[in-house]
Amino acid sequence: MVRVRxxxxxxxxxxxxxxxxALFNYLFARKHNGCFxxxxxxxxxxxxxxxxxxxxxxxxxxxxxxxxxxxxVGGNYGPxxxxxxxxxxxxxxxxxxxxxxxxxxxxxxxxxxERKEKALAEKGNAGYDGRCRxxxxxxxxxxxxxxxxxxVRFLVPSETIEVNDLIRGHVVFEGETISDFVxxxxxxxxTFHFAVVVDDLLMQITHVIRxxxxxxxxxxxILLFRALKAPLPQFAHMSMTLGPDRTxxxxxxxxxxxxxxxxxxxxxxxxxxxxxxxxxxxxxGQEIFTREELIRExxxxxxxxxxxxFDHQKLLWxxxxxxxxxxxxxxxxxxxxxxxxxxxxxxxxxxxLLARCERLIALEQEKFKTLSDIPERIGFFLxxxxxxxxxxxxxxxxxxxxxxxxLATVLENQxxxxxxxxxxxxRSFCQEKNYRPALVFHPLRVAISGMTKGxxxxxxxxxxxxxxxxxxxxxxxxxxxxxxxxxxxxGPAA
RNA sequence: GCCCCCAUCGACUAGAGGCCUAGGUCACCACUCUUUCAAGGUGGUAGCACCGGUUCGAUUCCGGUUGGGGGCGCCA
Numbered sequence: 223m224v225r226v227r228x229x230x231x232x233x234x235x236x237x238x239x240x241x242x243x244a245l246f247n248y249l250f251a252r253k254h255n256g257c258f259x260x261x262x263x264x265x266x267x268x269x270x271x272x273x274x275x276x277x278x279x280x281x282x283x284x285x286x287x288x289x290x291x292x293x294x295v296g297g298n299y300g301p302x303x304x305x306x307x308x309x310x311x312x313x314x315x316x317x318x319x320x321x322x323x324x325x326x327x328x329x330x331x332x333x334x335x336e337r338k339e340k341a342l343a344e345k346g347n348a349g350y351d352g353r354c355r356x357x358x359x360x361x362x363x364x365x366x367x368x369x370x371x372x373x374v375r376f377l378v379p380s381e382t383i384e385v386n387d388l389i390r391g392h393v394v395f396e397g398e399t400i401s402d403f404v405x406x407x408x409x410x411x412x413t414f415h416f417a418v419v420v421d422d423l424l425m426q427i428t429h430v431i432r433x434x435x436x437x438x439x440x441x442x443x444i445l446l447f448r449a450l451k452a453p454l455p456q457f458a459h460m461s462m463t464l465g466p467d468r469t470x471x472x473x474x475x476x477x478x479x480x481x482x483x484x485x486x487x488x489x490x491x492x493x494x495x496x497x498x499x500x501x502x503x504x505x506x507g508q509e510i511f512t513r514e515e516l517i518r519e520x521x522x523x524x525x526x527x528x529x530x531x532f533d534h535q536k537l538l539w540x541x542x543x544x545x546x547x548x549x550x551x552x553x554x555x556x557x558x559x560x561x562x563x564x565x566x567x568x569x570x571x572x573x574x575l576l577a578r579c580e581r582l583i584a585l586e587q588e589k590f591k592t593l594s595d596i597p598e599r600i601g602f603f604l605x606x607x608x609x610x611x612x613x614x615x616x617x618x619x620x621x622x623x624x625x626x627x628x629l630a631t632v633l634e635n636q637x638x639x640x641x642x643x644x645x646x647x648x649r650s651f652c653q654e655k656n657y658r659p660a661l662v663f664h665p666l667r668v669a670i671s672g673m674t675k676g677x678x679x680x681x682x683x684x685x686x687x688x689x690x691x692x693x694x695x696x697x698x699x700x701x702x703x704x705x706x707x708x709x710x711x712x713g714p715a716a
Numbered sequence: 717g718c719c720c721c722c723a724u725c726g727a728c729u730a731g732a733g734g735c736c737u738a739g740g741u742c743a744c745c746a747c748u749c750u751u752u753c754a755a756g757g758u759g760g761u762a763g764c765a766c767c768g769g770u771u772c773g774a775u776u777c778c779g780g781u782u783g784g785g786g787g788c789g790c791c792a
Binding site: 441 | 719
């Protein structure tokens with residue numbers, strides 16, 4: 223039975239890199255009908271916060287991941303929060319202490335720092351010097367009397383440690399290059415290294431899939447597994463996610479939290495798909511996958527060893543692709559909060575209005591790249607247009623107005639505002655008067671929508687309806703609306 | 717400084733000794749479609765970091781150099 227875990231620490235919002243790690247673990251688990259579990263690594267009292275844990279779960283859910291065991295859903299290997307497992311760590315660290323595989327270290331941070339700088343300058347070795355390895359009883363008693371609170375260090379044996387990584391292959395480390403690391407902090411809480419190993423062993427994790435930044439930590443973990451006489455899980459270290467400048471992805475690169483992408487209007491399925499393509503590729507070169515296809519195709523063997531640059535452009539392209547194939551009804555549902563926040567729709571919109579919005583979304587669907595484009599592109603319909611002085615100058619020239627006023631008269635007599643009929647009318651108008659269609663179409667578009675882009679002109683007029691179309695046209699011809707470029711819409715209410 | 721990993725177009729990648737005149741996707745450019753913005757179609761620009769081996773033959777295997785990333789915390 224495959225058992226994998228995602229183990230974030232609640233010290234911030236879910237990050238793109240971490241989300242990708244979570245995703246790969248999820249895909250691997252589902253592919254092998256295994257267990258995907260969520261463990262909260264909150265042993266850093268300073269930085270951990272419950273709000274972040276909550277946010278973490280929300281963001282993971284938004285991405286479309288679900289887990290079989292975790293702090294919220296329970297399971298047979300709980301608790302799933304490290305802060306609730308301290309008794310387990312204590313038990314095992316005591317055991318290591320008794321067996322002589324670990325020892326108490328009384329060095330203070332200041333002493334450590336000082337010796338480290340010296341060692342670095344002299345020998346180029348930054349690790350712990352092993353000073354407390356063989357303290358005598360009297361030395362210990364003296365330290366205790368001073369009131370020093372010891373940490374527990376693992377006694378690293380000088381042997382060769384081999385890692386058979388599922389992605390990186392065979393990697394060798396020498397014990398000499400690893401210094402005795404801390405497994406229990408002076409506050410009694412385990413360090414990351416100890417907690418992961420104890421938890422992975424107790425939770426019977428079979429595959430540890432994590433970022434490459436942990437590759438160098440792996441020999442430590444292997445040593446601990448051995449010391450605890452536990453079988454080793456398999457390791458798989460995924461390549462890192464980098465920013466465009468090839469450094470670790472961080473705030474400097476703009477949006478990096480999953481939450482930020484959600485707020486920017488990205489669709490979870492598109493994000494899911496894009497993330498899967500970062501450092502992984504299918505044999506066939508297929509790039510667009512449903513969740514099920516991804517689960518079927520996924521394999522650690524096809525994971526790239528090279529660090530991958532997170533590419534917003536490709537994400538945006540892919541999101542647009544998903545936007546185009548998402549049913550308009552769902553698009554409306556997802557963008558409703560945005561439309562309301564911008565005051566384009568009331569809190570309780572009538573079903574009739576919603577139906578027209580959906581229709582408009584369908585009309586404009588192929589142009590949306592993100593959900594945030596929806597308010598921008600359909601706003602003209604929901605509130606009076608705001609006229610950009612530049613567009614006015616360019617398209618609503620005196621000549622154009624003359625044409626529009628002639629056209630307005632024609633449209634007054636148009637009984638039905640149906641796209642095909644309107645097109646017919648306007649085109650024959652052009653022909654009769656010998657106007658170049660472009661000279662009519664563009665000013666008309668700007669006059670009724672305030673934009674040079676938008677749905678098909680006649681669809682737009684039909685959707686707006688005769689009354690509103692003529693009202694907007696009239697208002698433009700009477701010069702009522704051109705003062706409103708800045709303060710937003712003193713035109714007639716929609 | 718020491719240890720580890722990595723190295724194909726600007727980006728993501730395919731490639732596991734001859735199938736490579738190095739393929740696909742994003743981006744970019746051109747053309748096309750078109751009442752606008754898109755989307756679509758067609759075509760194009762662009763890459764095996766470098767130096768040595770091994771081999772009849774290296775993008776592919778080995779070694780080195782360079783470059784990038786990561787680790788060396790009482791952070792995770």
